[in-house]
Amino acid sequence: MQKLVIIGSVWPEPESTAAGSRMLQLITLFQEMNFEISFLSAATANEFSFDVSQWNIAAYSIQLNHDSFDELITKLHPDVVIFDRFMIEEQFGWRVAENCPDALRILDTEDLHFLRKARETTFRQNRTLRFDDYLNDTFKRELASIYRCDLSLIISKFEMELLTQTFKVDPVLLEYLPFLVETHILSDKPSFSEREHFVSIGNFWHEPNWQTVLQLKKLWKSVKKQIPQAELHIYGAYATDKVYQLHNEKEGFLIKGRANSVEEVFSKARVLLTPIPYGAGLKGKLLESMLFGLPNVTTEIGAEAMKHNDLWNGCIADDESEFVEKAVELYTNKSLWNQCRQNGFVILRNEFDRELFTSRFQNRIQHLLENLEAHRRQNFLGHVLQHQSLQSTKFMSKWIELKNK
Structure with a gap:
């Protein structure tokens, strides 16, 4: 049985947030492919958090900047890892790459954070958006995360066009997957x-x-x-x-x-x-x-x-x-x-409609699993960003870990 690990920024709250509902939709897609699923998060669950165990999903509480994650991810030995937003990929992506190099790494963007940041800036300054507004620090971090991953899930057609047409991201690194509805x-x-x-x-x-x-x-x-x-x-x-x-x-x-x-x-x-x-x-x-x-x-x-x-x-x-x-x-x-x-x-x-996307998505995942090495050879920027000279988040995490000890 193939294994999926999801690293969540929070524990899903489908009754509180659209992001929580989206996460359960993703889980369902992989369960239909007979994946064994584990959900990991450094966040604290609350009374409104979805109990993933009722869907036969193993739940693990993890720590930031701690090598206990390395032991856990090695033990779980996933075929696929999903990072819930780019900040989670920054924290744990390098650890996954080191300990499970053959795992397919997927970024679920939820939405493009750099786009929201650019619009928030123009809203607060009461002006129209300029191209330079896109090029904020969040843009650089988020694009780097997209390139480090094997596939990024994009929820909006507008955002797909923005990435592929404006910023020339290769569509082979992206998958359009909106909210899914049983119509x-x-x-x-x-x-x-x-x-x-x-x-x-x-x-x-x-x-x-x-x-x-x-x-x-x-x-x-x-x-x-x-x-x-x-x-x-x-x-x-x-x-x-x-x-x-x-x-x-x-x-x-x-x-x-x-x-x-x-x-x-x-x-x-x-x-x-x-x-x-x-x-x-x-x-x-x-x-x-x-x-x-x-x-x-x-x-x-x-x-x-x-x-x-x-x-x-x-x-x-x-x-x-x-x-x-x-x-x-x-x-x-x-x-x-x-x-x-x-x-x-x-x-x-x-x-x-869910039927418009399910088969295509599941086929894409299986194809990537079967052709991961060839897929990665095409992602030149991904190779560059994995170089140690460009891994500040990795070395900052190691520094914090040593400091905490």
């Missing part, structure tokens, strides 16, 4: 008249979600003025005091905290509002809004790489007054609402 479960229920109020959701560990709520606080009074009976229910895990301070019963701006069930929340609401000011990757909340028949109003960045042709399951607006106008129209126009919901189902079937 046979889609349902038209409940209907327009059975729903009420606006909703927004997003865990508050993620800074763009906090900024989205601040945007909503600015916009909500204008929406409420036109639809006095409406409320805005804001959900999100890890809400802090500064989030709850925005709660205002009189304004109908209600901070609800963690959602026990996204499906339940989304099935009751009529419109999702998510004026995302910056970010990268795909937005899990927008995918789930399509799944549960909930039209939305978002920004161009929110909808990025998620449309099918020009179809969207709601309205897209970057201008504040237009956003308010579209929110009111979508909430009150039953015909438009129904059409947008159907658009969402079309998008899911054509862009995210």
